[in-house]
Amino acid sequence: MKNYHSLAEIRRDMEEGLLNCEALVRHYLKNIEEKNSQLNVFVSVYADEALQRAREVDEKIKAGTAGKLAGLVVGIKDVICYQDHPLQAASKILDGFVSQFSATVVERLLAEDAIIIGRQNCDEFAMGSSNENSVYGPTRNAADPERVPGGSSGASAVAVQADMCQLSIGSDTGGSVRQPAAFCGVIGLKPTYSRISRWGLIAYASSFDCIGLIGKSPEDIALTLEVVAGADEHDSTVSQRPVPAYAAYLQREDAPKYRIACLREGIENEAIAPAIRQTMQESIEKLRKQGHEVEIIDFPILQYILPTYYILTTAEASSNLARYDGVRYGYRSPQASDLESLYKKTRSEGFGREVKRRIILGTFVLSADYYDAYYTKAQRVRRIIKEQTDKLFEQYDFLLTPTTPDTAFPLGSFQDDPVKMYLADLFTVQANVAGVPAISIPAGKDEKGLPIGIQFIANRFEEEKLLKISRSLL
Amino acid sequence: MMKLEEVLKKYEPVIGLEVHAQLKTRSKAFAPEEAVYGALPNTSVSVVTLAHPGVLPKVNKRTFDFAIKMGLACGSQITEYNFFDRKNYFYPDLPKGYQISQDKTPICRGGAIHIKLPDGTTKAIGITRIHIEEDAGKSMHIEGEEESFVDFNRAGVPLIEIVSEPDIRSADEAYAYLVEIRKLVRYLDICDGNMEEGSLRCDVNVSIRPRGSERFGTRVEVKNLNSFGNVKRAIEFEIVRQAELIERGESFVQETRMFNAETGQTYSLRTKESLNDYRYFPEPDLTPVYVTQEWIERIQAEMPPLPWELFDKFTKEYGLSEYDAEVLTSERDIALYYDEACQYTKEYKAVANWISVQVKAYLNELAYTIDEFPLKPKAIADLVNLIAEGKITHNIASKQLYPLMLENPDIEPEALAQQHQLIVNTNTDELLGIVKEVIARFPDKVEEYKNGKKGLLGMFMGQVMRATQGKADPKLATRLLQEELERL
Numbered sequence: 001m002k003n004y005h006s007l008a009e010i011r012r013d014m015e016e017g018l019l020n021c022e023a024l025v026r027h028y029l030k031n032i033e034e035k036n037s038q039l040n041v042f043v044s045v046y047a048d049e050a051l052q053r054a055r056e057v058d059e060k061i062k063a064g065t066a067g068k069l070a071g072l073v074v075g076i077k078d079v080i081c082y083q084d085h086p087l088q089a090a091s092k093i094l095d096g097f098v099s100q101f102s103a104t105v106v107e108r109l110l111a112e113d114a115i116i117i118g119r120q121n122c123d124e125f126a127m128g129s130s131n132e133n134s135v136y137g138p139t140r141n142a143a144d145p146e147r148v149p150g151g152s153s154g155a156s157a158v159a160v161q162a163d164m165c166q167l168s169i170g171s172d173t174g175g176s177v178r179q180p181a182a183f184c185g186v187i188g189l190k191p192t193y194s195r196i197s198r199w200g201l202i203a204y205a206s207s208f209d210c211i212g213l214i215g216k217s218p219e220d221i222a223l224t225l226e227v228v229a230g231a232d233e234h235d236s237t238v239s240q241r242p243v244p245a246y247a248a249y250l251q252r253e254d255a256p257k258y259r260i261a262c263l264r265e266g267i268e269n270e271a272i273a274p275a276i277r278q279t280m281q282e283s284i285e286k287l288r289k290q291g292h293e294v295e296i297i298d299f300p301i302l303q304y305i306l307p308t309y310y311i312l313t314t315a316e317a318s319s320n321l322a323r324y325d326g327v328r329y330g331y332r333s334p335q336a337s338d339l340e341s342l343y344k345k346t347r348s349e350g351f352g353r354e355v356k357r358r359i360i361l362g363t364f365v366l367s368a369d370y371y372d373a374y375y376t377k378a379q380r381v382r383r384i385i386k387e388q389t390d391k392l393f394e395q396y397d398f399l400l401t402p403t404t405p406d407t408a409f410p411l412g413s414f415q416d417d418p419v420k421m422y423l424a425d426l427f428t429v430q431a432n433v434a435g436v437p438a439i440s441i442p443a444g445k446d447e448k449g450l451p452i453g454i455q456f457i458a459n460r461f462e463e464e465k466l467l468k469i470s471r472s473l474l
Numbered sequence: 475m476m477k478l479e480e481v482l483k484k485y486e487p488v489i490g491l492e493v494h495a496q497l498k499t500r501s502k503a504f505a506p507e508e509a510v511y512g513a514l515p516n517t518s519v520s521v522v523t524l525a526h527p528g529v530l531p532k533v534n535k536r537t538f539d540f541a542i543k544m545g546l547a548c549g550s551q552i553t554e555y556n557f558f559d560r561k562n563y564f565y566p567d568l569p570k571g572y573q574i575s576q577d578k579t580p581i582c583r584g585g586a587i588h589i590k591l592p593d594g595t596t597k598a599i600g601i602t603r604i605h606i607e608e609d610a611g612k613s614m615h616i617e618g619e620e621e622s623f624v625d626f627n628r629a630g631v632p633l634i635e636i637v638s639e640p641d642i643r644s645a646d647e648a649y650a651y652l653v654e655i656r657k658l659v660r661y662l663d664i665c666d667g668n669m670e671e672g673s674l675r676c677d678v679n680v681s682i683r684p685r686g687s688e689r690f691g692t693r694v695e696v697k698n699l700n701s702f703g704n705v706k707r708a709i710e711f712e713i714v715r716q717a718e719l720i721e722r723g724e725s726f727v728q729e730t731r732m733f734n735a736e737t738g739q740t741y742s743l744r745t746k747e748s749l750n751d752y753r754y755f756p757e758p759d760l761t762p763v764y765v766t767q768e769w770i771e772r773i774q775a776e777m778p779p780l781p782w783e784l785f786d787k788f789t790k791e792y793g794l795s796e797y798d799a800e801v802l803t804s805e806r807d808i809a810l811y812y813d814e815a816c817q818y819t820k821e822y823k824a825v826a827n828w829i830s831v832q833v834k835a836y837l838n839e840l841a842y843t844i845d846e847f848p849l850k851p852k853a854i855a856d857l858v859n860l861i862a863e864g865k866i867t868h869n870i871a872s873k874q875l876y877p878l879m880l881e882n883p884d885i886e887p888e889a890l891a892q893q894h895q896l897i898v899n900t901n902t903d904e905l906l907g908i909v910k911e912v913i914a915r916f917p918d919k920v921e922e923y924k925n926g927k928k929g930l931l932g933m934f935m936g937q938v939m940r941a942t943q944g945k946a947d948p949k950l951a952t953r954l955l956q957e958e959l960e961r962l
Contacts, residue, residue, distance in 0.1 A: 081528040089527065100521050103528060202527040206758035235530050236761050316758060319562050322571020323525040327624065339622075343564055366562070366753035375755065 001027040003163045006217035010071045010166070014061060021054035021061070021071055021115065028073050028117055032164045039140045041155040041164055043078060044086055044119040053115045060113060067112035068227055072220070074109060075120045075165040077156045080211075081200035082106050082116065089202050090134035091124045093324045093350030095331040103200020104235070105169055105211050105228045112227045117165050123152035124352045125321065126171050126204045129179055129424040130414070131155060133354045138411055141183060143450055147408040150180030150424075156214050157184040167224055168214040173204045174309055175403075175428025177212030178440035182403035182453025185442040187470065188214045189221050190428075192460045193435035194239040196225075197232035203320040205313035206237075208432040218471045222246035225463060241461060249464045250471060258397040258469060260287060260456075261297045266401040266427065273406045275446035280402055283443050283454050283473065287400075290472060294400070301388055302430075304381050306422060309429040311365050311378035317355075318362030324350065357418060382433055389434035393459035398469065401427040403440040403453035431457050439466040441474060478710055481717040482644075485682040488690055489642035489709060490602075493655055494633050494675040495665040496609060497540045503608045503632035504531030504574055504760075511671065515614075515625035523630045525569035530759050533558075537632040538581065538763060540664040541606050542773045544634060545582030547658055547780055548601050553581050554765050558757035563750055566624050567611035577754045580605035581765070587638070587658070588782065589650040594796075599651050600639030609633050634664075640679065640690070645709040652676060652702055657781055661806040669701050676705055680712040682720070691716070695730045696740050708733040711740055784809045792822035801830055807844040808834075811851050818855030821862050828854055832876060848883040856887045870896050870944050898947040902954070905938075905946060909954045912937045913962070923959055931955060 001023070004010045013019040029047055036042055050073070060066040076082060079089050081099040083106075088094040102110075109116065123133040131139040131154025139155040141147040142162040149158045153170030157180035160168050170177040172190035181188025189212055196211040203209060211228070215221045223246070230243040266272060267280045284294050326332035326346030333345035351359070365374035392399060405426055414421035431438035437460070440453040458466050502509050505522035522529045538556075545552050559577035582604035588596045611629035615622050636655065642648050656674060659665035666673040676699050681691035694712060699705045712731075719726050731740040779787075781803045788799040788809075803809045808829065815825045833854065837847060857876065860866045865888070866875060875891050882890055891897050899905060912934055913920055923930045931952070938951045 079528075087527060094527065097527070099528065100526060101528075199530055200528040203759075234532065236532050237530075237759060315755060319560050319572050319753070319755070322562060322564065323527075323569060325564065325566075325571060327566045328524055328569060329526070339566065363753065366755055368751045368753075371753075 004166065004216075006219050007069070007072050007166060007223065008219055014071060021057045022051060024071065025050045025054040025073060025115060025117065028163070028165050031162060032118070035142070035162050035164065038145055039142055039155075039158055039162060040121055040137055041139055041158050041162070042075065042118040043088075043090070043121050043136045046085070046116060046118050050115050050117045057113045057115065067114075068223060069109060069112040069114035072114045072167060072224070073117050073165045074114050075118055075156060075159045075168045076106065076116060077120050077122050077126075077153050077168065077170045079122060079126050079171050079202040079204075080106060080169055081202075082119070086119065087202070088135065089125045090122050090136055091324075091351065091355065092135045093331045093347070094329075095350075097330050099200075101200065104197035104232045106200060108228045109169070109224075114224075114227075120153075120159055120168060120170075121155035122170075123154070123176075124355050125202065125317070126152040126173055126176055127317070127354050127358055128152050129175070129421050130409075130411075131180070132411065132415070133352050135352070140411070141408050143185065144408065144448070147410050147450070148183070148413075150183035150404070150408065152176040152180075153188075153212065153214065154180045154183075157181050157186055157188065160184070160186045160214050160216055166216065167220050169228075170212045170214050171201055171204075172210045172212035172432065173208045173313060174432050175425045177214055178403050178428050178438060178453070178455060179424060181214050181440045182442070182455075183408040183451060185445075185451030185453075186214055186216060187218065187221060187442070187474075188212060188440045188453075189225065189463070189466065190431055190438050191225060191229065191463055192239070192437045193432070194237055195229050195437070195461065195463070197230075197235040197238045199232055199234035203316075205316040206320060207316060208309075208313055210432070218467045218474065219247060219250060222250045222464075222467050239461070244464055246464050246467060250467050255290070255472065256468070258292045258465070259395065260292055260294045260398045260400050261392060261396040262294055262400040263302070263427070264296050264298050265302060267296065269405075271405060272402060273446065275444075276402045276404070276406065276452050279444040279452045280400075280454065283400070286473060295396075297392075299388070299392070299399075299430075301381075301385060305385055305430050305433055306426060308378045308381045308385065309425070309433055310361070310422065311374050312382060312433075314358045314362030315366050315375055316362065318359045318366065321351075321355065321359055326350070354418065385430065386434045389430065389436060390459075393436075397458065397462075397465060399430075399457040401455050401457070403427060403455040407446045407448070407450035407452060427455060436460050437463050437466055439470055441470045443473070476714050476718055476721070478714055481682075481714055484685060485713070485717050485720075486685045486687075487643060487645075487709070487713050488640045488681050488683060489644075489648055490640040490679040491636075491638045491642065491648060491651060492677045492679070493636045493638075493652070495544075495636065495655070495659050495667070496673040497537060497632040497634060497664055498666065499534055499536040499540060499632055501534055501536075502630035503534050503537050503606070505630045506532075509631040510627055511666075511673070513627055515623070515627065517627065519626045519629070523569060523626055525571075531574060531757075533760060533763055534632065535763075537606055538765065538769075539773055540632070540662075541581045541604060541634050542765065542770060543662045543664055543777065544636070544659065545585065545604055546770070546774060546777060547662055548582065548585035548587060548604070550582035550585030550601055550604060552765055552770055553579050553583065555579060556581055556763040556765065558760050559754045560757050561607075562753040565610065565613075566622070567613045567626075567629065569611065569626060569629055573608055573610065574757055574760070575607035576605035578756075581634075587651055587654050589647060589654050590800075591650075592646070597641075597647070599641045599647070602637040602639050604634050604636050607633050607635060640681075645706040645713075648678065648709055649702055649706050652705060657804065657806075661778060661781055663778065663806075672700070675700075678705060678709055678712075680709055680716070682713055682716050691720075692726055693728055694726075694740075696733050697730060698732045700735070704733060704735055707738050708740060711738060715740065778806065779810070779813075781806070781809070784813065787813070788826075792816055792826070794822065794826055798823075798826050798830065802826060805844070811844050811847075815851035815855045818852045819859050819862075821855075821858045824858045824862065825855060828858055832872065836880070848880055850883075853879060853883070853887055860887060860891065864947060864949070865898055866891055866896055867898060867944060867948065896945065899942055899945045900947045900950060902950065905942075905951060906954055906958070908938055908941050908946070909951070909958050912941065913955075913958055920959065920962060924962070931959075934959075
């Protein structure tokens with residue numbers, strides 16, 4: 001069966017009687033069966049369930065009662081709750097946990113007849129940039145299985161890359177959807193903070209966390225975003241703004257001319273891989289040819305973004321992960337003999353190294369003696385970054401950057417140097433710190449044939465513009 | 475051990491109270507399920523309360539309504555811009571590993587609670603702040619069980635913490651302050667105010683200083699006080715303990731101590747536990763709550779009459795003594811019952827007495843609240859009016875009519891009295907006949923009366939009353955008796 005580029009293609013073939021949902025699900029199941037043992041993408045495959053639902057959706061399609069997403073087969077990252085299905089955040093500490101409710105995203109997908117095919121590997125609690133921090137072992141990049149797929153939604157990107165599903169629901173706290181999308185040559189959208197309800201998304205850093213979408217086409221992402229975004233009674237931080245008809249907007253034939261700011265760092269800094277700088281130059285030329293205005297700019301506080309991000313996200317994480325204590329669910333150390341050892345042993349044994357590193361860091365920056373020096377200061381810097389980002393968007397429609405400083409790296413490269421690994425997020429964290437939407441789209445390949453992604457960042461709630469410009473380049 | 479009285483001669487205690495009041499909202503503070511008391515363990519718990527992965531809190535606005543009520547009653551400033559903070563610590567009864575609280579923006583600031591001192595004057599105890607937070611679950615250590623258990627029914631139930639200024643100067647003042655708080659939360663109907671059941675909880679901060687000194691001494695916090703009496707005992711114990719340390723020249727540190735109700739003593743917690751760093755930071759899962767002027771006005775309009783307002787009304791409008799007013803206003807529903815009864819009579823004092831004595835006796839005997847009392851306030855007013863109008867004697871009212879009313883709450887008291895022929899007999903002809911009969915039966919007594927033994931009139935009255943089963947109008951009977959005896 002062919003690798004469908006978009007749901008529209010799938011639906012077209014279905015209408016022509018060349019395809020039905022059941023056959024489609026079987027196709028993905030076959031791909032999963034063939035590739036999963038090597039790539040380690042899905043940690044649960046809901047084969048029977050997906051087939052059952054496929055048959056139901058086929059009936060609905062025949063009856064003309066099918067929802068907007070009928071024919072869309074989706075994989076979900078292991079940080080998204082799906083009632084009566086396992087949920088572990090790729091961590092030992094949630095050993096054996098089964099979610100008792102579904103995330104709003106999942107509810108809305110199902111209500112529009114999407115089919116959920118399985119649960120995807122990721123970095124533990126979405127902390128990491130390589131998908132190596134997982135109790136299930138690392139996920140591998142389909143472009144080169146000796147290399148990482150990026151993280152933390154690494155497997156979600158590979159699933160789309162390797163056609164194991166049409167679209168993945170990931171999460172993006174500092175680039176976790178865009179960086180793996182870039183490494184795997186697919187599209188990754190992180191919407192505006194608060195655009196999609198976080199109900200049912202395992203929290204890493206609440207004021208940064210976003211559900212993100214990984215797909216093959218801007219159209220699929222537009223349609224899915226339209227379905228899952230918007231007000232939700234379970235999440236008081238979610239935006240009450242009406243959800244635009246992204247898909248219809250994308251189909252309009254108009255071609256607005258945009259003003260684009262390109263980050264000088266992204267094309268001139270020697271630390272950026274030459275192939276990526278080259279791709280950036282090519283993209284700029286292409287954009288100019290299309291009639292857009294591109295200016296090279298400096299963002300003077302760029303160097304403060306990463307430290308700000310790590311101080312604030314670890315602070316929130318240290319608190320968000322306090323609930324995993326072995327008392328009510330998940331893993332409990334069998335060595336525990338009293339309350340203190342229950343906590344210490346359970347958490348020491350249940351969490352992986354990176355998670356523990358961040359919990360300790362976050363606890364430290366919130367501790368009384370260092371609070372002002374780190375947490376308070378970082379909060380202040382975050383406000384400045386937001387203001388500067390806002391100011392930028394008074395003048396420009398987009399900020400253009402490479403998604404990553406380098407292409408996918410070999411497994412194990414940064415196991416002993418977490419700070420170097422953190423640099424992989426250099427360009428992606430700004431959108432999370434400022435709460436604005438950003439998209440990574442494939443823009444070429446390097447000399448090793450590894451995918452390169454470029455990133456557009458836009459102003460709050462301008463997802464449709466991001467999708468529009470993405471389509472013009474793809 | 476030093477005597478408290480001796481200590482108090484030399485040292486002045488400085489006391490502040492932190493009172494936690496569990497709010498009677500229907501659902502929890504940030505979770506959808508019901509807030510229940512006394513249900514089977516872990517039967518009112520949602521995934522939110524159990525802190526399952528992926529859940530988010532949501533503010534129950536009623537919590538704010540209740541807290542604002544308390545603030546308005548105390549004359550506090552109501553905070554417009556409210557955000558929440560996380561107070562982080564590990565304990566098995568704290569499912570999230572943090573408590574959602576208001577650290578930086580308490581809903582109420584300032585205001586006061588007025589207490590009555592034994593000399594009859596009142597004293598204002600300042601309120602520092604009132605803030606909203608959520609309760610923890612309950613750890614249960616069952617005798618003989620190797621493991622401990624946790625009940626999360628209480629986890630997430632809304633609380634307000636009322637923090638007083640260090641204005642309290644004795645254990646008795648602390649006691650009076652607590653009585654006022656309890657009375658107030660019950661008037662406002664925001665909390666059961668039951669310390670034994672834990673719906674009202676209190677921690678005290680105690681320090682002492684030499685009389686005349688302006689400087690505060692080292693402060694000690696005492697926890698685990700589950701009754702008003704224990705609050706008093708703990709404070710008195712601390713005052714003496716601290717004085718002894720000072721007298722011996724020993725210094726002591728600011729710490730948290732627990733009260734042991736069996737020994738009446740306080741003991742130190744390990745310093746490790748008392749030196750908790752709560753790592754407060756703003757709760758990112760909740761948006762700020764803006765309390766608008768309209769919101770405050772809505773609550774203002776819903777405010778029930780407050781105890782001191784009723785006290786003033788009862789003393790000034792109804793002319794009750796301060797003592798009577800105090801007794802009647804100690805419970806809101808009794809006070810409101812009385813107030814309603816006063817709409818139907820001018821016999822304010824008599825109604826007050828009837829409620830304080832006969833009604834309360836009935837309630838106490840059956841352990842009823844006034845809601846369960848069968849008679850409407852108007853019935854009591856009617857009863858008192860019947861006595862005042864001379865239609866029924868007090869004695870008959872209390873011994874016969876009132877019990878009948880309790881059994882027939884739907885019948886008007888006067889109609890009931892008529893049915894049972896309890897109305898005073900004012901028929902002169904009929905009475906005169908009875909008077910004559912009585913006089914005819916006691917010729918020797920008449921003789922003695924005639925000879926000046928006027929005290930015998932009482933004996934004759936007794937006979938008339940017996941003959942009429944107490945229904946003779948006493949004034950009329952007396953007049954007729956006198957006239958008849960003189961005439962002879």
